[in-house]
Structures are given as structure tokens and as C-alpha cells.
Amino acid sequence: MTDTATSRSGPKRFAAPEPLKAALFAGGLGFFLWSLAGAGVSISELISGLPNMGVIASEMVPPATDRFLPMLWSVLTTFQMALVGTVIGVVISVPLAVLAARNLAPHPLIHAAVRGIVSFLRTVPDLAWALFFVASVGLGPFAGTLTIIVDTVGFCARFFAENMEEADPGPGEAIATLGGRRIDIVVCCIFPAALPAMINTSLFALEKAVRSSVVLGLVGAGGIGAELAVSMEMFRYDQAATIVLMIFVLVLGVERFSSWSRGRLIGRA
Amino acid sequence: MTAVARLATFEGNGQDGPPASSLSPTPALQVRRLSKSFTAGGQPVFHDVTFDVPQGQSVALIGANGAGKSTLLRCCLRLVEPDSGDIAFHGTDFVAARRQALRRMRARVGFVFQKHNLVPRLSVLTNVMHGALARGVGPRSWFQAIAPGAEREKAMACLEQVGLADLADRRADRLSGGQSQRVAIARSLMQDPELMFADEPVASLDPAAGEGIMELFARLNHDRGLTLVFVSHQLDHALRYADRVLGLREGGLALDAASAGRTPGCLRGLYD
Ligand SMILES: Nc1ncnc2c1ncn2[C@@H]1O[C@H](COP(=O)(O)OP(=O)(O)O)[C@@H](O)[C@H]1O
Ligand SMILES: [Mg+2]
Numbered sequence: 313m314t315d316t317a318t319s320r321s322g323p324k325r326f327a328a329p330e331p332l333k334a335a336l337f338a339g340g341l342g343f344f345l346w347s348l349a350g351a352g353v354s355i356s357e358l359i360s361g362l363p364n365m366g367v368i369a370s371e372m373v374p375p376a377t378d379r380f381l382p383m384l385w386s387v388l389t390t391f392q393m394a395l396v397g398t399v400i401g402v403v404i405s406v407p408l409a410v411l412a413a414r415n416l417a418p419h420p421l422i423h424a425a426v427r428g429i430v431s432f433l434r435t436v437p438d439l440a441w442a443l444f445f446v447a448s449v450g451l452g453p454f455a456g457t458l459t460i461i462v463d464t465v466g467f468c469a470r471f472f473a474e475n476m477e478e479a480d481p482g483p484g485e486a487i488a489t490l491g492g493r494r495i496d497i498v499v500c501c502i503f504p505a506a507l508p509a510m511i512n513t514s515l516f517a518l519e520k521a522v523r524s525s526v527v528l529g530l531v532g533a534g535g536i537g538a539e540l541a542v543s544m545e546m547f548r549y550d551q552a553a554t555i556v557l558m559i560f561v562l563v564l565g566v567e568r569f570s571s572w573s574r575g576r577l578i579g580r581a
Numbered sequence: 582m583t584a585v586a587r588l589a590t591f592e593g594n595g596q597d598g599p600p601a602s603s604l605s606p607t608p609a610l611q612v613r614r615l616s617k618s619f620t621a622g623g624q625p626v627f628h629d630v631t632f633d634v635p636q637g638q639s640v641a642l643i644g645a646n647g648a649g650k651s652t653l654l655r656c657c658l659r660l661v662e663p664d665s666g667d668i669a670f671h672g673t674d675f676v677a678a679r680r681q682a683l684r685r686m687r688a689r690v691g692f693v694f695q696k697h698n699l700v701p702r703l704s705v706l707t708n709v710m711h712g713a714l715a716r717g718v719g720p721r722s723w724f725q726a727i728a729p730g731a732e733r734e735k736a737m738a739c740l741e742q743v744g745l746a747d748l749a750d751r752r753a754d755r756l757s758g759g760q761s762q763r764v765a766i767a768r769s770l771m772q773d774p775e776l777m778f779a780d781e782p783v784a785s786l787d788p789a790a791g792e793g794i795m796e797l798f799a800r801l802n803h804d805r806g807l808t809l810v811f812v813s814h815q816l817d818h819a820l821r822y823a824d825r826v827l828g829l830r831e832g833g834l835a836l837d838a839a840s841a842g843r844t845p846g847c848l849r850g851l852y853d
Contacts, residue, residue, distance in 0.1 A: 486698035486765070489658060490772055491688030491715025499723050500711055504702040 372553035379551060383539055387558045390535035391566075393453050393528070394521035397460025401521075402514050405465050409472030410498055415484075416476060418494070426469075434466030438524045442533040453534030460521045460528075467520065471513040472506070479505035508577055515570040522566045526559050607672040608633040609776045609808040610657065615666030617649075617656050626652045628832045630666070634776070637806040639799070641819035641840070644829035645852050650812045653829065654778045658687055671775060688715035691769030691777040695784050697761040701754035705745065705764050708753050709736040712771025739767040743797060759790030766797060777801075779811040783818070791815075795822050816845035 408426055410416050417423035441462050445455035483501040492500070529537020536555055543551040611633050618625035626649040634640055642650050655661040657668055659675065668675040670689060678686050699708045706725040713722040713732055721728050725736070740746045743763040748756070753764065762782060769777055779798065783791030799822045801807045813819050819826050820840045828836030828851040836851055 480701075482694070482696055482698040483700045485660075486692070486694065486768075487711060487714060489660060489687060489692045490712060490769070491684040491686075492711070493684065493714075496711075496714045496723070499720075500703070500714070501700050504700055507702070 368549050371547075371549040374550065375553035375557060376548065376550035377554065379539075380554065383536065383551075383555055383558060386529075386536040386539050387555075387562055389453055390525045390529070390537075391522065391562060393456045393535055394460055394518065394525040394566075397457045397525070398464050398514070398518045398521045400457075401461045401464025402468055402517065404461070405468035405472050406510075408465065408469040409476060410502075412469055412473040413476040413502075414473075415479075415481065416494070416498060416502065427473075430466055430469045430473075432466075433462050434470065438463045439527070439531060442528045442531045446532045451532040451534075456525055456528040456533035456535055459533055460525055463524060464517045464521060468510075468513055468517050472510050475506040475509040475513065476502050478509070511577055512574060515574060519563075519567055519570050522563055526563075607636075609636040609638075609671060610634040610810070611667070611669040611672075612657065613667040613669075615653070615656060615668065616664045617652055617661065618664060625664075625832050627829065630829075630834055632827060632834060632837060634808060634810060636671075636775075636808050637802070638825060639802045639809040639823045640811070641823035641826045642810060642812045642829065643814070643816065643819050643826060643836075643848065643851060648829040649832070650829055651780050654692075654780050654810070654812065657778065658690060658692060659683065684715050688772055689775045691766075691772050691774035693762070693765050693769055693777065693779040693782045695781040697758075697765040699753040699756075699761055699764055699768075701752070703753055704749065705740065705751050705753055705756070706733070706736055706749040708764055709739055709767045709771050712736075712739070712768040716772065736767075736771055739770040740764070742770060742801070743767045757790070758786050759793055762786065762790075762794050763797065766794070766801075770801075774807065776808045776810070779809070781812050781814065784814065791818075798822060816848050819848070820845065 408430060411418075411422050412426040412430060414423055417426070438459055442455060442459040445458045449455050449458065479502045483505075484497040487497045487501055525535050525537075526540075527537050529535040529539065530541050532538065536559060540552060540555045540559075543549070543555060613631050615630045616625055616628045618628075630653065642653065644650050652661055656663040657675075659668075659678075663676075666676075670686060673686070675683075675686050700711070704725060707723075710722045710725050710728050710732060713735070718729060718732055722732060725733060728736075737746060737749060740749055743766050745760060745763050745767065748760065748764075753761065756764065766782075777798075782798070783794050786794065795818050798809055798811065802809050802822075809823075811823070820843055823840050826836060826838055826840050826843070826848065827834055828848065830836075830851055836848070
């Protein structure tokens, strides 16, 4: 690490740290210690909270079965929101990605503008979108689906664009040479080259959507999250346990499906 | 009139017709005082290059690495914009063409690269279909599965001409180098080209495969009257497969001669 320094000025193992670096380090450490207080980290509260956690955990077993069917429907709705939102989001992402890809955008300004919009969609957190959609289209799964769409576009348009930028330019040049249009190049050269990576990205988007659709219900955007919030508020921890188990099975199932498809995809690519 | 000439040269499949040049007095390619430099006011890659290629002729373009052979071919198709000069295909000016007109002109000229530039994940037949992209059926030649029957038959005929009809369903990335280059040529034939450019088409092939590709070009040139301009570093290829040799050196055409009766030794001076 300090090879060049030692070879020039001899061995100086305990070189005095530069004052600027030392000040930065001290400042960083101070900020972190202050943040511990700001984040409310408190060992004593953790210790005094332990018995509560124990009580809640013991009330969770055995998980309740009284609202099993309605909960199952809620989980299904959650998955449907995630699925529909992801599919629509992926469909919207494809043309956006073409405009956002450096090698395909009709104009650098369009490329920059679309990139900017997509970044905005991605950086605003999904719960903020959910609150916005609940306020505009009302409570229920549609608000959640819209949230998933926006989330998926923010994620997929960016990565699709990168997948497309990685495509070999040679075949596209050949198509341009024989008089093809930009759309011909996109469909005939870029899509086939980027397709495996795009499917992979879409599967990740689905996993992400299932996980985030679970919590959207907490702000009224439909799905199992609402059931979870109600159970917790009513101190029905046994019901909450059932819901958590259902969510676990759903997320695990989607992840399994996703990695199975990915394996088949790689096997054939 | 070019349509008639095309019919005359391309419809007589396999028959030895009269030399195409006797049908059309207009040269297939006219290049007038063409200049190109990549740096403003700097050393030009070439300057005031002028030549005609009569229809049906086979021309070899030779010259040292960096002499500007690729740039010259690319300028002729305006893949690289020339600084000044005129280009015409069969008497039609190409320099003024914009957008759609430019694409239609490009569609009339085949271009074979050193690297075949096929779409690896698509079938051989679909890759050949792409040759028709600028010629009318549009999106229906994106994939062979949605192409009109007549176009598929035409693509099969093009594959037959390069001797690969039995590989139509194979994926393009499962081909050898020589086979890939043949498919690229079939894709160019699908354009119904009036003229074919080839930039070092055999440079990345082994000698036997390279010989096969040059034989194929020679056959298309002889039997079908296809006008051909190819770049090669193999002087024996240039002499054997071309009627005429053009040599680029120091920004100009230092050599323009019939190939008959010459030996590789005569051409070596170009590389000193
Ligand atoms: N896109 C480009 N930008 C700048 N210089 C280029 C470009 N393409 C080619 N050149 C230069 O033009 C000269 C001719 O290149 P090229 O036409 O590829 O030669 P050749 O095909 O005869 O080997 C070289 O000096 C090369 O560096
Ligand atoms: Mg070259």
C-alpha cells in the first residue's frame, strides 16, 4: 500500500497522519456517535423490551386459523398486485429503456431526460408513492398496483437500458448498412442480444415487487399488509403469526420460481 | 432502367448470360474527387479520389494498413460522411440523399464485413431475411416466423446460392467462421444488390475457408454479373479474383490497373 512511499523515503512505519485526514476521521467518528443518540439506540430500552418480545412471541404460537381463508385471499391479492404491476411495469420499461440507452436514443437530450425521469421514479421510496396513489385513486389494491408499476419502471428501465448498451454493435451496424431503420436495429439486433439479461432483470423485479407489495397494505394500498396492521393493533399476535408465515411462503415461492427460471434460462442461452 | 438491368443480370439463375457491362453503359459506381479527413484541416485519409466501376466488374482494393481502404468503402455508403466529392450508383447521385432516400440507396448495395456481424441468437434464415428490411416488407422481415412465404422462399434461395440451405434453422452462433461469412453474403444477396462491397471478407478465416469465400464471390461475379469491390491483403486473391486492382497510398489512388498478366511482385511497391 505504501510501497512507493517507503521505497523513496525509507521505512517510516509510523508516519504521522496528515492533519486534514485526522480531522476528517475525528469528525466522522463524532457524527456516528451523535447518530447513535439520534437513532434512539438504547441498550436499557432493549433490555426492558425483551420480556415484551417474549410475551408477543409466545402469544404467536399456535398461529391462529380463524381468519385463514380471508387471509389467504389477501395474500393472493398481494401476489396479484405484484404480478400485474410487474408485467405492466416491464412493458412500459422496454420503450423507455430504448430511449434511455446511450447507443439507441434518438438524441442525447432525450437520453438524459428519460434517465432523469427514471431515476426520480426509482429514488422516491415506494411507500411515498403508495401514499400518493392512495390519496389520488383511493384505498385499495389499485393504488398498490400503481405503486408497483412505478417501482418496476424505475428499476427495469434503468437496467434494461444497461442491458441494451452492452449489446454488440456489429450486427446493428450491418443492419444500418443495408438500409435498416433504428427500430429494425432495436428489434432485430438489440432485443435478441439483451433478452436473457432483461428476463433476468424482470424476475428480480417480480421478487422485489412481491416483497414491497406486502408492506403497501400498511398505508392502505391493498393486500395482506392491511390484515397484518389490524392484527397487530388488535393484539391478535396469533393471527399476525399466520400472516407472517403466509408471507414467508409467498416470498420464498416466488424466489424459488425465479431462480428456477433463471437456471433454465442460463441453460439455454 | 436499373430494375430492367437487375432482372437481366439476376433472374438468369446459373446461366451464362452476356457480360452485364454490355447491358448498361452507366457505371455501377462513380466516385468523383472524394476526400475525407478525420481531423479538421489535418492530414486527409484520402484526397480527390476518382474512379468508376463498370457494372459486372470485380475490383480489388489494396493498400497498407491505415491506407484508408475501409474508410473509402464506408464513405461510399456514407457510413462515414465524406468531406467533399460525389458518389453515384448507376448514375443516381448518392451524396444528396437524406433519411429515407439514403436508406433506399444503401439497400441497393451489399456490404460484407471482416467480422460477419450476424445476430448470434437468431436463426440463419432470420439473419438472411434481414437483408430485405429496407426493401418493402418492413417489420415482416424481422423474424422468419412472421415473414411472407415468398420472402422465406427467396431467403432459402439466397442460402442455396451460398451452399447452406440445409443450415437454415441453425442458430447463427453455432456456425463456423466460413459458414458465418457465407450467411452474411446470403444476407447481402437478399438485398438484390446492384453492387457488393466486401471489407477484408476472408481476413479472419483459415486459408481453405477464405478460398471458399473468394470462390463464391467470383462465381456471383461471373455467373450473375454482380459488381464487386473487395479489400484484401492477399495479393494472390486480388490478382486471381479481380479484373482490376486499385491501390491506395498516401491519400491517393497510386495504382489502377487490370489484373491480367500481373504478379504479386508488381503490387509490392505499394507497401514500401
Ligand atoms: N472513425 C475514425 N476516427 C478517426 N480516425 C479514423 C477513423 N477511422 C479510421 N481512421 C483513420 O483513418 C486512417 C485509415 O483507416 P482505415 O480506413 O481503417 O485503413 P485501412 O482499412 O486501409 O487499414 C487510419 O489512420 C485510421 O486511424
Ligand atoms: Mg480496414
